[in-house]
Amino acid sequence: MKRKQPPTTSEEIIRRRDELFESLSKESDRGVVLVSASFIEEALESLLRARFSMRHPKSKASLKKLFDDFRPLYSFSAKLEICYAMDLIGEWMYQDLGIVKNLRNRFAHSVEYARFDLPEVVQSTEKLKAADIAVTTITKEKSSTKNTKKIKIIKKSRSKHTKSNMERVRFEMSVSFIGALLYFLTRILSSDAPLQEKENIIESIRLAK
Numbered sequence: 001m002k003r004k005q006p007p008t009t010s011e012e013i014i015r016r017r018d019e020l021f022e023s024l025s026k027e028s029d030r031g032v033v034l035v036s037a038s039f040i041e042e043a044l045e046s047l048l049r050a051r052f053s054m055r056h057p058k059s060k061a062s063l064k065k066l067f068d069d070f071r072p073l074y075s076f077s078a079k080l081e082i083c084y085a086m087d088l089i090g091e092w093m094y095q096d097l098g099i100v101k102n103l104r105n106r107f108a109h110s111v112e113y114a115r116f117d118l119p120e121v122v123q124s125t126e127k128l129k130a131a132d133i134a135v136t137t138i139t140k141e142k143s144s145t146k147n148t149k150k151i152k153i154i155k156k157s158r159s160k161h162t163k164s165n166m167e168r169v170r171f172e173m174s175v176s177f178i179g180a181l182l183y184f185l186t187r188i189l190s191s192d193a194p195l196q197e198k199e200n201i202i203e204s205i206r207l208a209k
Contacts, residue, residue, distance in 0.1 A: 016183065033171070
């Protein structure tokens, strides 16, 4: 599958985030997790490519060798671990993406356990910190049509009083929120901003709570 080009403007990042959030609402529980993991893995790769060229540009061919099949950064896990080791993401995001990775592995290899209402799945999704940060952020921006729609989806899931609906929405919000942050960092690292400014922005997001 051909990689999508990372969004290059704030508007494109928001649109990519909102498109993901909306498309996930049409997926099965299994589909939600698999599509989300693919989205995040693509965002992590874009961030790493930008970081490797932050000081000195690298050719696409040289970077491609790192991400090709069975190369050092081929897997989701490898991309996540190197992003964390290089301080591109903070502890909270690392933990959340670890949950996404583990659920991806679980849902991909089992039909029986691919549901958000299972106690062991709920135990994982309840720990997602990005969902709480996302709700706060969206509430502050609720004047936009897209965000108003998101808030309605959240309220609808709560009104059904089912843990499955609530945790599924928490998962969807966490993924779309983190994905947008990763693409925002990619845009910053790919920009002509001074190196110190880039590093300050990385640090502010890494330490966000």
